[in-house]
Amino acid sequence: MKKSKLVICLIIFILSCASCATLKSITDVGPVVGSIESNVYHLPYCHYVNYILPGNIIEFANTDSAKAHGYRPCLVCLKRYLK
Numbered sequence: 001m002k003k004s005k006l007v008i009c010l011i012i013f014i015l016s017c018a019s020c021a022t023l024k025s026i027t028d029v030g031p032v033v034g035s036i037e038s039n040v041y042h043l044p045y046c047h048y049v050n051y052i053l054p055g056n057i058i059e060f061a062n063t064d065s066a067k068a069h070g071y072r073p074c075l076v077c078l079k080r081y082l083k
């Protein structure tokens with residue numbers, strides 16, 4: 001009983017790592033959002049986005065576009081993509 005639970009956990013762990021590996025770089029994350037009052041961009045579901053006033057939200061098609069506008073990645077939601 002205990003061993004089978006361990007095996008299931010191990011499989012879930014391996015699968016979750018495999019899905020992480022498919023996102024090879026920060027440029028693959030898709031659209032990102034930032035605030036016109038800061039220079040940080042986030043994934044759309046980052047909890048910090050909730051603190052941005054709706055009128056201050058700026059959307060970028062990708063991280064390259066955000067960088068071109070002088071924005072840097074959020075160290076919370078994009079941490080795992082940074083090296």
Ligand SMILES: [Zn+2]
Binds near residue numbers: 042048074076
């Ligand atoms: Zn963030």
